């Protein structure tokens with residue numbers, strides 16, 4: 001069974017125009033592909049914290065080196081990464097706020113972009129480690 005991860009990033013949650021647009025897309029997708037399991041992550045209702053030095057140092061620390069906040073934040077990062085790894089299809093509801101992406105979505109990206117886990121550095125530059133996924137969004141910057 002295919003897994004679809006719907007990520008909504010409107011400040012207005014389910015009332016956001018971008019959310020409603022991606023909702024329509026997902027409903028149609030599920031009608032055409034009924035053998036699909038849906039997981040929704042709404043970044044307005046479940047905000048991901050802003051990345052800071054303590055959190056990012058925690059990502060690279062061993063279990064016994066992490067303080068309790070670093071352990072909690074790394075566990076959240078692991079959970080968000082697991083959701084992306086499990087997904088075959090990603091649908092991102094993406095409004096433009098002040099000429100850029102919502103800061104909630106940037107925080108989500110900051111929590112899923114981890115060297116050695118979702119990408120790695122090579123002599124040719126960074127390369128992604130998650131393959132075979134299809135992503136849809138309503139806006140391209």
Ligand SMILES: Cc1cc2nc3c(=O)[nH]c(=O)nc-3n(C[C@H](O)[C@H](O)[C@H](O)COP(=O)(O)O)c2cc1C
Nearest residue numbers: 010011012015016017018019095096097098099100
């Ligand atoms: C705080 C805020 C900032 C916005 N900044 C821009 C912008 O820079 N450029 C733009 O075209 N639209 C901007 N918009 C309009 C949104 O992109 C527009 O409402 C969009 O349809 C979807 O937003 P929503 O999904 O949160 O409803 C802004 C809206 C808000 C609430």
